[in-house]
Amino acid sequence: MVSTTKSLQQQVREIQKLISDAEETLAQAKWALETLVFRLAQEDDEAAPSG
Numbered sequence: 612m613v614s615t616t617k618s619l620q621q622q623v624r625e626i627q628k629l630i631s632d633a634e635e636t637l638a639q640a641k642w643a644l645e646t647l648v649f650r651l652a653q654e655d656d657e658a659a660p661s662g
Contacts, residue, residue, distance in 0.1 A: 617625075
């Protein structure tokens with residue numbers, strides 16, 4: 612009878628993949644946030660009265 616239970620090594624690899632994917636998603640979110648903050652700062656600079 613073949614066991615359908617995943618081996619510990621398979622579980623470790625799957626968890627490592629989940630973490631890797633989450634880190635990539637987080638990096639993308641951080642980049643998007645930094646870009647938005649930069650754009651808002653530019654808009655604030657443009658809206659500020661010169662003088």
